[in-house]
Structure formats: C-alpha cells, structure tokens
Amino acid sequence: MFQANPPIEVLKRPVTWMMFYFHRWIRLTSALMVFIGFFDAYGKYIQGPYDALTGYSMVTQTDQCDYWSDILHISNFKSVDKMCYLPAWHLAVDLQFTLVAPMFLMFFYYSALIGTTIAIIASFVGSALTIYFYLHNDMLHSAFTGNHEYHFIFLLCFTFVFRVDDKLVEIILSKPWNQLAPYMIGMIVGYFLAIYHGSRKIMHPVASSVIWILVTVIGISALLFGNSGTSQLTNALTNVLTRASWCLCLVWIIVSSEMKWAGPIGHFLEHPFWRPFGKLSYCAFIVHHMALYFLFNMEEKAPRYISFWHEYFQYTIPIVVYSYFVAFFLSMFVEVPMIRLDKMILDRCLPASKIKEHEELDDYDDSDIEKDDRENSNDDSERGQSKSRSEERSIEDQNEEKSEEDKPMLLNSPEELLLNDEYY
Structure with a gap:
C-alpha cells in the first residue's frame, strides 16, 4: 500500500477494501477447504x-466439526475437538487480523508517529489479555508441556497432559490477543521497510556481526527457556517475552536481508534455490499436520523421544519431504487455478484502467462541439449533419487512440498497484 502511495480518493472507496478482503479470503480458504475434504474422505484409513495411545483421532474430529467455521475462519473460537483441522486456527487468526488491518494502515497513512503509537498500545493490550487469561486458568503452562512419556501404563496421565495442551491452544495460543503483539511489530517494521525501500543505508560489518550474535543468543534462549515458568504469572510472562523475543529475531533477519546488511547469510536466504519452496510454503503448512499424523501411525508402536538427531532424521526430514511433495499437487490443482480465477474476476469486475477511463469521460465537456454543429446546420442542414457524423467518428477514433496510448500509464497508476492481485 505505501509503496503504491494511493491517493486518498482511492482509499475512501469501499470497493478498494472489499477487494482487499476478497483477495485474502480466497487465498486462505480455497486450498484449505479442498484439503479438509480430502482428509475427511481418506483420513479414516x-x-x-498413535491413535490408540492418545485417544485422539482426526477422523472422528472431522465427523463432529462444523465446516462453515473454517470457511468463515472462526474455528479458533471453538474447542480443539470441534476443529475440523487443527492448523486452521492459524489461518483464522490471520484473517481476523486482516479485518482490522485497514484501520491501522490508515493510521500509518496519515502519520507514522500515530500509527506506531497505536500499534505499540495494541501490542501491550494483547499482552495484558494474555497475562489475564493465564492468571484465571491455573492449569495452563507457558508452552506445550513436552513431558509425554509414552508408556501405556500411564495412559490416564497422558490423557490429562493432552487435555492441558488442548486448553493451552483453546484459551491462549489460538486467540488473536496472544498473536497481536507480533502482528503489530510486523506492521511497524513493514511500514518503515516500505518507506525506506531502496535507500540501502550502509551498516558496518562489525556492527552487523554483533547484532547477529545477539539475535542468535536471544533466539536460542527463547527456545530453551520457553517452558520454564513455576507459577501462573511466570508462565504468562515467559509466554509473552519469548514470543516477543522470537519476533524480534525474525525482524532482524527480514530487515537485514532487505537492507543488504546480512552479508553471506542474506545471499544464502535470497538464493533462487528457495523460490519454488517459497511458492509451496502455504500448501506445505496445510499438509504438514496430516503428514505428521500419518508418519506417527505408521510406526509399530507409539513414538517416543530418544534423542535430537533421532527426531530430526526419523521424523523431521521425512515430514518436510512428504509435506512439500503433497503441497506441489495441492498448489498445482487448487491454489494456482484459484489465483488465476481471482485475477480474471478482478479484471472483469474492477479493472483500474476502466475506472480511470470512465472518470476521464465524465469530465469531458462536449458543449463546444454541439454549438458548432448547430451553427453549421443553420447554413446547410444536410452538409452539417454529414459533417457532424464525421466529426463524431473522428472524435471516437481519437479517444480510442488516446486510450491505447494511456494504457501503460494507467497500469502503473497507484490504483492499479493497490488492486493488483500480486500485491496481496
């Protein structure tokens, strides 16, 4: 939006924000619902x-859920056992933030100071709500408990542990207030990246290296101490601080890569090798939970933790490979066609060039031409009529030539950039 720098008249049009919402909704919903339908049909096999140990069956879950909640992206306000597909709550939170994003964008549009202040206040409000719900629910941990000892003799204890994790998802993790601070930090950083895009300010390599070391230490600390709370207050503070710390680490990676401060790390992250995987990342996110569920149930016995490297080679790598393999077909048969269809609908219903052309035709004044036609008709009616017809044809030809010449300019207009499907 800020790189396009649209005029205020474009932002005041309701159709601009309708297209904003439609793009995001169709982008999130099409691939998700097709995959949920596929899993509902074939997940029973x-x-x-893993099912026998945990008593958790995704097949039973899809039979009891309401699919309309995933279509409207409100599944994060339902209990875990009522969600059709567990990762969908991430997408629900994403769309809910999209609904309120125009308000914050307009604050930034009028003033960077006002927008930044409102975003910081919203971050503190979200963190305060997270702490409030922690203090009013004694059984919540700061993160997933992680102490699932897989022995059938303690099945009742395992059930309790899974219930605790379910409550953590239902009350804290899946709610917008828990994700609000990272979202606001991302919006602030995105605004300043858009404003200073292309400035390429130079940072000394020593300073950049020091920041990379600090970011690495902070990120590792957030991973290691993310479940170290001993009371509800410390659990709440641990959740809020580790989430903010991890977000700041991601911010540095993005900013340093965008501003060319990352050095060899930036070259590695921007290598063309990653582009196909970036295109498939959304579908891989949708598929990965089924891949995990499928791999766990292929074992002869329920999975248990042995070591980091065992987990990495036994589960992580196969799940990633399987997820991207299935994501390729989901993207090719669903995501890409829906993106093309979305572009066709946009071009037919709201092409920016036609809007501009209509505005120019509305402002066109043809009173002088009508006056000349009337004067000529008083001298010679027949000659005047033929002349007026020829003039009308010439005017139409001129308008057509003018519109053809203006097409490249109109395609680069702020309105076209704002409504371009690639922008969203």
Missing part, C-alpha cells in the same frame, strides 16, 4: 498406535 490412517489409524495406528
């Missing part, structure tokens, strides 16, 4: 020791 994926059962094994």
Whole structure:
C-alpha cells in the first residue's frame, strides 16, 4: 500500500477494501477447504498406535466439526475437538487480523508517529489479555508441556497432559490477543521497510556481526527457556517475552536481508534455490499436520523421544519431504487455478484502467462541439449533419487512440498497484 502511495480518493472507496478482503479470503480458504475434504474422505484409513495411545483421532474430529467455521475462519473460537483441522486456527487468526488491518494502515497513512503509537498500545493490550487469561486458568503452562512419556501404563496421565495442551491452544495460543503483539511489530517494521525501500543505508560489518550474535543468543534462549515458568504469572510472562523475543529475531533477519546488511547469510536466504519452496510454503503448512499424523501411525508402536538427531532424521526430514511433495499437487490443482480465477474476476469486475477511463469521460465537456454543429446546420442542414457524423467518428477514433496510448500509464497508476492481485 505505501509503496503504491494511493491517493486518498482511492482509499475512501469501499470497493478498494472489499477487494482487499476478497483477495485474502480466497487465498486462505480455497486450498484449505479442498484439503479438509480430502482428509475427511481418506483420513479414516490412517489409524495406528498413535491413535490408540492418545485417544485422539482426526477422523472422528472431522465427523463432529462444523465446516462453515473454517470457511468463515472462526474455528479458533471453538474447542480443539470441534476443529475440523487443527492448523486452521492459524489461518483464522490471520484473517481476523486482516479485518482490522485497514484501520491501522490508515493510521500509518496519515502519520507514522500515530500509527506506531497505536500499534505499540495494541501490542501491550494483547499482552495484558494474555497475562489475564493465564492468571484465571491455573492449569495452563507457558508452552506445550513436552513431558509425554509414552508408556501405556500411564495412559490416564497422558490423557490429562493432552487435555492441558488442548486448553493451552483453546484459551491462549489460538486467540488473536496472544498473536497481536507480533502482528503489530510486523506492521511497524513493514511500514518503515516500505518507506525506506531502496535507500540501502550502509551498516558496518562489525556492527552487523554483533547484532547477529545477539539475535542468535536471544533466539536460542527463547527456545530453551520457553517452558520454564513455576507459577501462573511466570508462565504468562515467559509466554509473552519469548514470543516477543522470537519476533524480534525474525525482524532482524527480514530487515537485514532487505537492507543488504546480512552479508553471506542474506545471499544464502535470497538464493533462487528457495523460490519454488517459497511458492509451496502455504500448501506445505496445510499438509504438514496430516503428514505428521500419518508418519506417527505408521510406526509399530507409539513414538517416543530418544534423542535430537533421532527426531530430526526419523521424523523431521521425512515430514518436510512428504509435506512439500503433497503441497506441489495441492498448489498445482487448487491454489494456482484459484489465483488465476481471482485475477480474471478482478479484471472483469474492477479493472483500474476502466475506472480511470470512465472518470476521464465524465469530465469531458462536449458543449463546444454541439454549438458548432448547430451553427453549421443553420447554413446547410444536410452538409452539417454529414459533417457532424464525421466529426463524431473522428472524435471516437481519437479517444480510442488516446486510450491505447494511456494504457501503460494507467497500469502503473497507484490504483492499479493497490488492486493488483500480486500485491496481496
């Protein structure tokens, strides 16, 4: 939006924000609902020791859920056992933030100071709500408990542990207030990146290296101490601080890569090798939970933690490979066609060039031509009529030539940039 720098008249049009919402909704919903339908049909054939241990069956879950909640992206306000597909709550939170994003964008549009202040206040409000719900729910941990000892003799204890994790998702993790601070930090950083895009200010390599070391230490600390709370207050503070710390680490990676401060790390992250995987990342996110569920149930016995490297090679790499393999077909048959269809609908219903052309035709004054036609008709009616017809044809030809010449300019207009589907 800020790189396009649209005029205020464009931002005041309701159709601008309708297209903003439609782009985001169709982008999130199409691939998700097709995959949920696929899993509902074929997930019943994926059962094994993981189901027997946990008593958790995704097949039973899809039979009891309401699909309309995922279509409207409100599944994060339902209990875990009522969600059709567990990762969908991430997408629900994303769309809910999209609904309020125009308000914050307009604050930034009028003043960077006002926008930044409102975003910081919203971050503190979200963190305060997270702490409030922690203090009013004694059974919540700062993160997933992680102490799932897989022995059938303690099945009742495992059930309790999974219930605790479910409550953590239902009350804290899946709610917008828990994700509000990272979202606001991202919006502030995105605004300043848009404003200073292309400035390429130089940072000394020593300073950049020091920041990379600090970011690495902060990120590792957030991972290691993310479940170290001993009371509800410390659990709440740990959740809020580790989430903010991880967000700041991501901010530095993005800013340093965009501003060319990352050095060899930036070259590695921007290598063309990653582009196909970036295109498939959304579909891989949708698929990965089923891949995990499928792999766990393929074992002869329920999975248990042995070591980091065992987990990495036994589960992480196969799940990633399987997820991107399935994501390729989901993207090719669903995501890409829906993006093309979305572009066709946009071009047919609201092409920016036609809007501009209509405005120019509305402002066109043809009173002088009508006056000349009337004067000529008083001298010679027949000659005047033929002349007026020829003049009308010439005017139409001139307008057509003018519109053809103006097409490149109109395609680069702020309105076209704002409504371009690639922008969203």
